[in-house]
Amino acid sequence: MTTYEAAILDVDGTIVRGEELLPNVIDGLSALEDAGIDRLLFSNNPTRGSDHYGAKLEPHGISIDPETVLTSATVSAAYLAATHPDEQVYLVGSERLETILEEAAVDLTDDPERADVVLGSFDKEFSYGALWESLRALEADVPFYGTDPDTTIPVDDGLIPGTGAILAAMEAVAGREPDAILGKPSSVAATAAMDRLDAAPERTLVVGDRLNTDIALGNRAGMATALVRTGVTDRTTLEASSIQPDYVLDSLADIDTLL
Numbered sequence: 211m212t213t214y215e216a217a218i219l220d221v222d223g224t225i226v227r228g229e230e231l232l233p234n235v236i237d238g239l240s241a242l243e244d245a246g247i248d249r250l251l252f253s254n255n256p257t258r259g260s261d262h263y264g265a266k267l268e269p270h271g272i273s274i275d276p277e278t279v280l281t282s283a284t285v286s287a288a289y290l291a292a293t294h295p296d297e298q299v300y301l302v303g304s305e306r307l308e309t310i311l312e313e314a315a316v317d318l319t320d321d322p323e324r325a326d327v328v329l330g331s332f333d334k335e336f337s338y339g340a341l342w343e344s345l346r347a348l349e350a351d352v353p354f355y356g357t358d359p360d361t362t363i364p365v366d367d368g369l370i371p372g373t374g375a376i377l378a379a380m381e382a383v384a385g386r387e388p389d390a391i392l393g394k395p396s397s398v399a400a401t402a403a404m405d406r407l408d409a410a411p412e413r414t415l416v417v418g419d420r421l422n423t424d425i426a427l428g429n430r431a432g433m434a435t436a437l438v439r440t441g442v443t444d445r446t447t448l449e450a451s452s453i454q455p456d457y458v459l460d461s462l463a464d465i466d467t468l469l
Contacts, residue, residue, distance in 0.1 A: 213413065214247055214469070216249075218414060220419060220420070221253035224462055225263075228364065228365040229366065231267075232461060236272060238461070238462035238465040239272050239462070241466040242465060242469070248408065248409060250279070250406050252394065253281045254393045256281065256373055256393070257304045260280065278406065282399070283307050283311075284310060285398060286307075287313070290316045290355075294316075294327050296317075297326035298327070299328070300320070302333060303330070304332060329356070330355070330376055331373050332363070332373040348380070348386070354380075355390055357373055358391060359374045359391050359422065360373055360374050362442060364441055411432040412434075418438065419438050419439075420442060421443055421448070435455040436459055438462055
């Protein structure tokens, strides 16, 4: 019998790369299901809602309830709606994230002078003009959040710059760091995940490919952690890092060795 009752699974770099499933990950997902372990998918992708990954996996015979999926976008939207209900949020981010925020009843403004809160995120259209306007919004010393810290995003043919790169530019011009990151590995993210799972942290396993998000989330929350080698973390990075997982797997397909 497994010692785990629940598993928090990263998505990008752990289950998918770009738009494609990683090899044999269905075997890993099936092993968790066969062991009776509750699964929560948690992606730091700030451009997707909870229904996206269910639609991606359904053709492969894996049924995913949207209630068992979190993304940094949905966590950020829920947090802002709860903590800044009557304030206007200035977003540096994608149109998809804008839609997710609006669906959560977050009040958005495109006028930096009217910003009560600033949220920085991934945006392929990020420009000098966007950076200039974010500086104007941040000059008012308003709360400043980021959806996630990922500096790169794995895609089919390599890596592209992510939210962390955009936040670094915003930090540089504003002379201040975000007050909080809302996605992994934050306490906001950990609380959101545990609210969806009926298991104690010590009976929960976190599986992902990033040390500073997936593994850090689990380590901080008192969960067991497993790093997979299918994403951005190579052996050299792992050996040099102060953040260490409890286990290292070649891929999610090998999860049955821990059950």
